[in-house]
Each structure stands twice: as C-alpha cells, then as structure tokens.
Amino acid sequence: MPKIKRVGTISMALVLIGFGLVLFIGQFSQISAVELSIKLWPGILMLLGGELLYCGYRRQKDKDDIVIKYDVFSVFIVTSILIVNIGLYGLMETGILDYIKLRVKDETYQYEIRMEEMYNQ
Numbered sequence: 001m002p003k004i005k006r007v008g009t010i011s012m013a014l015v016l017i018g019f020g021l022v023l024f025i026g027q028f029s030q031i032s033a034v035e036l037s038i039k040l041w042p043g044i045l046m047l048l049g050g051e052l053l054y055c056g057y058r059r060q061k062d063k064d065d066i067v068i069k070y071d072v073f074s075v076f077i078v079t080s081i082l083i084v085n086i087g088l089y090g091l092m093e094t095g096i097l098d099y100i101k102l103r104v105k106d107e108t109y110q111y112e113i114r115m116e117e118m119y120n121q
Helices: 009-028 033-040 042-062 072-094 096-105 115-119
Strands: 003-007 066-070
Touching: 003 042, 009 033, 009 042, 009 072, 033 042, 033 072, 042 066, 042 072, 072 096
Parallel strands: 003 066
Antiparallel strands: none
C-alpha cells in the first residue's frame, strides 16, 4: 500500500507562524506590519517551492510507493495570503497606500464649545 505525503501543510504552518510573528512585531514596534509582510511575501513562494522539491527528492531517494498529494486547503490559504500581499504591494508601489495612510493620519476635527456649555453639563 503506497504512503501518501501531503504537500503544503508544512508551508501553511510556517506561513501562519511567520505572519503571526510579523503582526506581533508590528504591535510592539514602529515597524508597520503591512509593510513588513509586503517585503517578506516572496519567502512564501520559496517555502512552498522548497517543500515541493524536498518531497520530490525524498520520493526518488526512498524509492517507495509514495504518492504526493497536494493539500488543497493549505495551498488555497497560502494563495489567498499571496494575493492580498500582492494587492497591497501594488497599492504601495503606486502611492495609493501612502495617500490613504496620509489621509487617515491627518484627519482632525475641531469643535467650538463655549465655556458656559462645557461647565453646565
């Protein structure tokens, strides 16, 4: 009976751990989690490709009846994360993301309240 090797599970686990670390770092430092994940997204492709190469090499080395099966859910999650990051990268490169950040940061409101109204509450 052939053994089934699921490819994509390790990549998804590492991607989720990596994005969790990026978000954690973004919470406690001045580094933007979005910008950091945009810079690191090619690593996801390298992880998935490395896992595919390793499983193919291991299959040839063992010469056993190993059937490589793609973990569809893992590949879907990794692909979704890649698409979002590529979209954010496109927004950053065109300057739209910087414009949005500037508009959100500069949004201020001024209210005029008379002193009598403030103390009468």
